[in-house]
Amino acid sequence: MAPGDDGTGDRRGRRAVGALAYLSVPVVLVALPLVPLAAVLGPGGLGLAGPGAAGGLLAAVVVGLGGSALGGPLLVDRWIAGLPEADLDDRPANFVADRVSTLADDVGVDAPAVTVVRAEAANVAVTDGYRGSRLVVSTRLLSLPEADRDAALRHALVRLRTRDPLVVTAVLPAVAVVETVALLATLLVGRRGERTAGDRRVNRIHGYEPDRDRVPAWAYTVAGVLCWALLSPAWVPAAVGDRLTVAGGRRDADAAVARGGGDERTGLGNAVAFASDAAGAADWPPLLDRLSFVSMADGETGRVRGTSRQEARIRLARLRSKRAL
Template sequence: MGGHGRVGRAVGAVALLAVPVVIVALPSVPLFALLGPVGLDVFGPGAVGGFVAAAVLGVGGSALLGPILVDRRIDRLPEAGLEDRPADFVADRVATLADEVGVDAPSVIVVRADAANVAAVDGYRGSRLVVSTRLLSLPQDDRDAALRHALVRIRTKQAAVTTALIPALALVETLALAATLLVGRRDERTAADRRVNRIHGYEPERNRVPSWAYAVAGLVLWLIALPAWIPAAVGDRLYVAGGRRRADAAVARLGASERDGLGNAVAFASDAVGAADWPPLLDRLSFVSMADAETGRVRGTSRQEARVRLARLRSKRSL
């Protein structure tokens, strides 16, 4: 990894760590400043205590809740119900690949899903791979390349950092999506609908919430979310999406078959149906992003990410 990549990864990690700090700081810093010895002073000792509390409670709270939140979501996924022999084969294959990658073999959870994806999780239960049955149905080289990719993200600790920060990122994403939907909300009845209703003797109620009120509410919500959304978007682009590209490079360096297999897996996972079958909470931990267009824009990324990755893998130049 070059110097530029290391700097990008560091900046992205700092940006992600700032997200829970900002979330807690928004209420805590004014409160601590107000309770300080000189009243409301955003640069006084009270405010400094608020920032310290935000750093400790924000990062610590997210790190404590992240693995619990992810574990509960994984527990609700439909199990694949594999027989003992196929299950043992998957575990043995992951163990072999983990040895090649240079990481302790994680436990493997195979879930029944149409999405061809694998999520790398690292929390209280240790590192784990959540693998869909559809990914396992890919040709061996493609499947192994996707599994190697997930194992590289465990080795580089990207899975551990992202798992710890999932609660803060999910909260910011939810607020931003809600704000975006409110801003774009329109009246349900068009002018043609109202004409038809009047012809049939029905006049729509006049006390409905106008569309401008939704837009104002959305803008207010965006202003509230913006201080945390900015570092979240930067972290998503530089650390999460950048981490996928760095894992691509690590797998591609192993040889032509691994590079081609990874390209095939990225192409299939991105284009095949089944994205809606993959839990949104696991998306940042996954081999390929399954976010829809709206969610991708809120994160500061897009569906173009997979196309860019695939173009780099298909090219003969070094990643």
């Protein structure tokens, strides 16, 4: 990097690529069935008058992007409404709102609406969309020391300034579909017979052979591979968006907060360390994971969304190093 170059241009370029990849996910999901159907029904297909493949692709852009952008904020708001709100008195509630407003002025964004939820997870998420921006913060994160708490809140507000939450919120329905189908395909590929060879021998001794009517394991593997093959055009841009928009956005926000000074950098490192190690992941909805300060591992699948398991460790190592982020 040349002297005086803080890498802002590279970061913006990565965010732009990630945003385009993310925005293509709902389009691809709709285009997969719609474009072939439009091609068959269009000029030259079955002798019928129709839009053709080009028209189908245009319809996929409108329906996919429009539907996901409309549904994303509604889906997020529904999940937030189902979270247990913290029973704060007027004074602490006003303090949280005033503190977020003060930090938002420092960052240079309009103060979002604030929802404080009762959760053991030390986390904060920020959403954005046509229904307005909202910051969701847990009571446990608010209990951190002032410097650590403010650094985490500032991190969320910096992401709001870069518009990453706007893109992520808009594509959440489509990304959730990709993630669900990918998990299903993985489970199918890894499915094995429930009975061992010894069990089958015992069954045959007693004159009972249940495996005759069972679906063979190879059939599940074939079905899973087919699911992955069909899903790959949407999964690839979703993975790119996860790395560049979500994980990359967190790293860029780390750098922005760290530039505020040594106290901010130390506070952010403390908050990342505590949030990633604290219990209570089950209290934090997986849907908010990509919009959160720190990703929380899913209790059932053991996986995280929008990043890797090592992301928090890498972020912490960078924050505690002496070099510029």
